[in-house]
Amino acid sequence: MSNKQPVRVKDVMASDYQTVDGLMTVSDALAMMKSSGAVVLIVDKRDEHDEYGIVLLSDIAREVLAVDRAPERVNVYEIMTKPVVGVDPDMDIRYCARLFNKLGFSYAPVIDQGKLLGIVGYAEMLLNEQI
Helix, strand or coil, X not given: CCCCCCCEHHHHCECCCCEECCCCEHHHHHHHHHHHCCCEEEECCCXXXXXXXXXXXXXXXXXXXXXXXXXXXXXXXXXXXXXXXXXXCCCEHHHHHHHHXXXXXXXXXXXXXXXXXXXXXXXXXXXXXXX
């Protein structure tokens, strides 16, 4: 049996995530994604009783591009996934990968006691030198 310590989500998560307001247009969200190189945006809570949302490039392609909607006339809240399932920063990345597989996720926010800490995806889990 190996004595190797498990790699935790907090060890591999990206801390340079982008948050947006749900009222932002998809056109503006795309511009933000292009300028930052992001492929996922976290939709911020409206208040302390709200939940985070998430928008991926694939959501925009499926919900706007594929159905010929004008990105400047669609708001992020119309295509986001909300509530989003967050992962605990202390979760072993093996279990995080299993959760992603079972639920069909490719990204999830890392949330600790309601506070957004970062974002994790397959790339962060697999391309980390700790594995």
